[in-house]
Amino acid sequence: MKLGFIGTGVMGQAMVGHLLAAGHTVNVYNRTKAKTDELVANGAIWCDTPTEVASESEIIFTMVGYPSDVEEVYYGPQGIFQTAVTGKTLVDFTTSTPDLAERIYQTAKEKGAASIDAPVSGGDLGARNATLTIMVGGDEEAYQQVKPLFEVLGKTFQLQGGAGKG
Template sequence: MNVGFIGLGIMGQPMSRHLLQAGFSLTVYNRTASKAQALIEMGAKLANSPAAVAAASKIIITMLPDTPEVEAVLFGENGVYEGLSAGKIVVDMSTISPEATAQFAARLREKQCELLDAPVSGGENGAMAGTLTIMVGGDEQAFQKCLPLFQAMGRNIVHLGANGNGQRTKLVNQVICALNILAMSEGLHLAERIGLDAEKVLQVVSSGAAGSWMLSNLAPRILQNDFQPGFMIKLQQKDLRLAMELIKTLGEDFPGTALTYSLFTKAVEAGLGEQGTQGLINIFKRA
């Protein structure tokens, strides 16, 4: 099957590699074309616009930072919309606004095309290993058609109902992640401030009740002073902004989300936006 992939960043590159390895015929587009080189060497074709990707593909995947970029790539000049014909499916695997997702889906239906929102969890490592968690919203039949693609990139794949519900589930996921990142950062900062051996603290607490994905995957990087991004602080802050927008509609307090949003915003304002999320600990060091 002809598949298109747009957005070959930290996540998009390894995800599209898995599609090629699973035998799909892949056409790719990236704003910075050089990032497609390794995939072309593996057999992918390079298109010169999102419209050209859509014209060449039955299913078109996008993996972009936020809502405005997805809107521009879908509906801007030379966008995906221009290359669509009836029966094609667009799968947006970025994390973006659930409301905008539903609007984009309605616009695509004018061309008898479906949109699935299919954001992911598992980070760069999950993308490289092909073990992502994938949370899908949208038409059931379209979901079934895309399942073999999802299975090439991920393991735990769940259909959650109508368009937007994939994104809403991802925002729940991100609230939980952000609070875990804060817990890890504050705990390690405390250990350091009271003069404990951080390596030994990590060794003992990560296998007890305090254990978490963050402690296992990100805390060792902090101890090695490695703040390279798997997942950038500015993207986690964007996800918390989207979660805050969702919460605002409820008229209720979600104090942990509000706190982590303010701390991730502080990190972005301190110039840490392109560090990995483990860099949140640096806001304590700079205080």
Template sequence: MSDMKPSVAFIGLGIMGRHMAGHIFAAGHSLRIYNRSPGSAQALRGRGAVLCDSAGAAAAEADIVITMVGLPSDVDGIYLGAGGIVEAARAGAVLIDMTTSSPSLAVRIAAAAAARGLSALDAPVSGGEFGARDARLSIMVGGDAGALERVMPVLRLMGSTITHMGEAGAGQHAKLANQTVIAGTMLGIAEGLAYAGRVGLDLEKMLAVLGGGVANGALLAALGPKMIAGDFTAGFFIEHFVKDMGLAHAEAAARGLPLPGLESARSQYAKLMSGGAARDGTQALLKAYAAPPKAEL
């Protein structure tokens, strides 16, 4: 990379990606973009970003390629498929997948990239839409430390906490541990509020009590008010959270580690998904406890 700001390709302009790409563009980097639904790319295109017709085309002329898509199958396709990022990227480019995905897939992408003279980092994030909007994401990175150092100025445009977790795949493992913590926390918040509501307590007062004690935390502060207001607009889709919990379950099971709290949360969220709430935000977990109580015998 030259002394000039490196050119960036950003693939995936959803709820979080559009904010992340916007910070990079605002900092003066030339930006090539691709999104499966072109409508989501129009705002950045209107500001001067170059809209490309495929992920490979976006990557072909970029020093840094960043992806923020939905599923591991999406990651596999855009990186390792014919005409994809690994095949199209120019020598010396750094590829950064910020999707929550499979650790083993991250290892495969890193190996394929290295074979072509590229560097690949898995760098999933935590912080949701608000963290992306405010450039305060926590970014967990797996891969070569030297490659991370080269792209650190760009990562700092999106996140306030950037941590090198180890070799390829380690960033994804860290994110799955993060999602396991979130799963248990969301379960506790929803069940506590459901209990308080069922026994007739004022939920606004209950939130104040929780926020003033050791139960306080970022999830409670951000999503507790939305829960009691019945605002289930997504900052992070239930369907994506269920995907993340499934990945964490598979990785833990492969190592003989039972995670009953994770499984309880995954079961509740899966029921909500099957009931049509896949695109609700994760705070919609409260709906799982909304059924009227059974009459006493």
């Protein structure tokens, strides 16, 4: 399965490392390219934009700093929604706002994709040790599709309800 990961800061870098170790192909993007160097050396594939990550991946994870960053990554001129996402699943790990999660969910649905919000707790240590707690909002079908990947990244994960409930 081709995965995409946008945002390879301290937590994202550790999470991508676990996905690579589990044998997945991972396309990566980060605003600061140097933060992906170690991942690329370990087999990740660099992409120049979030749009490219989305076009090359089946499941796209985002782990960025703030809701404004989430908005840019999804809706910006080089964002995820600038390419066809039909049949893809979008997973936002960022601690964001319920309104933005619901908006992303609706846009994804209109474009034939699935979207779940999945903020995490556990910090840097949880990311490094793959012991994150993942609180998920979205549809059961999308959750079940991504659940095996959550098992690679964390210890506790649960569907809390619809979009914005993660």
